């Protein structure tokens with residue numbers, strides 16, 4: 459039997475609102491799917507902001523610094 463020495467790193471996604479790294483397995487702000495693409499959020503505030511104006515964040519016109 460093999461014992462893993464290192465735990466696998468969890469996959470990370472970039473929050474499109476604040477550019478923070480988000481754990482894709484447990485995103486604190488949940489996810490939102492738009493045009494077949496799933497976005498991950500660091501917090502519910504970023505998720506809400508993105509859902510209000512997704513084009514603004516995807517185009518980079520709007521950004522939130524945290």
Ligand SMILES: [Zn+2]
Pocket residue numbers: 473475476477478499500501504
């Ligand atoms: Zn965020």
